[in-house]
Amino acid sequence: MTDFAHTLNAWPAERIADGLAAARPADVEAALSAQERGPRELLALLSPAARAYLEPMAAEAQRLTRWHFGRTISLYAPLYISNLCAADCVYCGFAARSMNREKRVTLNPAQIEMECAALAAHGFESVLLLTGEAPKTVTVGYIAQAVSLARRHFASVSAEIYAIDEAEYRQLVAEGLEGVTLYMETYHRPTYAEVHLLGGKADYDYRLGAMERAGAAGARKLNIGALLGLFEPRADAFWTALHGRHLQRVCWRSALGISFPRLLHTPERFDVRYKVTDADLVQIMLAMRLFLPESGFNLSTREAPALRDRLIPLGVTHMSAGSSTQPGGYATYRRGEADERTNFREVLEQFAIDDQRPVNEVVAAIRRAGYDPVWKDYDHAFDRA
């Protein structure tokens, strides 16, 4: 068991639920004015009692974020290179049991090049490569090759792939990988077992330890998150924050990033049990910013334009734009006026996105909010390659 698993054991769901219910306005006020915030303060800020304090929490979140990041938003784009998946996660569009064999693809090197070139043409300097979990066909060697290809087009390459061993992460870092993104989805063990039915992903402990392995392998950015809606979101936010603080201590050379993926569109077989409202999402982001002042906060195109624009000054530091959640979505299998030329075919997407604005409109929205869009924030001089 990892050290962090012991920390989690000390905070079972019942203890968190009791703490959230017990929090009073005075506890929220104390947490707001505290110099250093620990688990007790975090619980107060996540509690129902804190719902009346969103405005002062937002002001503090904004102040802390500007301290550390200034008025800037870094831009990145996701690039799905495969949608093959042997795991069966009931909430996911790629799940093995959803079949759709004819819509499954793994991009070849030439196609990866095309996708990279299309994204780079928009100005992106930071890309996140994504796969499902099909380690026998979408091997670490294949992913390493994709990193190496992408590195020629972008200053920074990160990967959101299945959990792997430290030596395998090291192999990717050697090709120039800067960051690793891996969501625990839910830290609640019983719920985790209920929604992850097949494949390596069903191994909770192996996934829980993945980010420490990535950090030990030299990944400079570690992005974590919980898929909000699988379990009580305040509890998963609490555990995510503790995980983040643990990683900051253990992987002290790596920058921590947090994502807030909210389950909005799910396959028919899965109903979201814990609905997360906009206000819930905002409270979670603010509470976590107050607990983790120096961590990057990522906001994807899962969320709608109006909400995304309003979240910019509340602690967000990284945004994706113009995203496609299917392999080949930028060039290879893009729906276009001349479908035969663009090789169009139906390809499975992971989830539907709500912000479908083109990149330049998102950039304009960032500027309107008084923030400077940052494209490049890494240099190949830092690569080990």
Add this chain to the structure above:
Amino acid sequence: MEDPAPYIIDPLVIAGRSFASRLMIGTGKFPSAAALRQCIDASGAEIITVALRRVDLNNPDEQGILSAIDPDRKLILPNTSGARTADEAVRLAKLARAAGLPPWVKLELTPEPRHLLPDPIETLRAAEMLVKEGFVVLPYIQADPILAKRLEEAGTATVMPLGAPIGSNRGLKTRDLVRIIIEQATVPVVVDAGLGAPSHAAEAMELGADAVLVNTALADATDHAEMGRAFALATEAGRRAYRAGLGPQRYSAEASSPLTGFLGA
């Protein structure tokens, strides 16, 4: 760029080059290139530091940081922020020089991304390598007087001790150690990081610092030009006070009649 004015009264001289302004500006965190340009222009700052990881020197962004700086009037001081080892910093500095920037480098070696505190061991290693390569090296360091001397011996052009962690706006928390560094230094001492208000900059200059470097406090201002002016004035005020012979601070009242008057003249 030529030496702008050989007859500046009380110039700041770094590696044989004179500057009229003792305020240096960092360029991160500004809401736009326009805001940065206004701040630089209003402040009169002549040394502007730019994070190499943020810019593509071979393909500059039209609305990016470099668009805000006139290289004929200002010294662009490339910095290695984001580097975590000496080797990374050295590679970055060489790339900047190869891309046509002057061979000056502000060494920032911050392996821990939370507080961005400098790594003294890697900084000294990188400084030794870069000096050998002919760079003018300005290292960002902890307020550590021994490290400052070691860097000086390695041939750095300045030392740049921090006042407080980057971005913290806390002021000169390292005052006592910076004072020792200044007393012992044979190269200019630039207080870098943590200066959150013009009064902090004045305090560092009154203490005898040769210059200050400010970023967050400028970038976070509502009126970037006005804050640039305010820091410039405070920096100059502090410098003038230092040159005028600022008396030591006294925390208790002076006895009105001399305690040793009975000894006679």
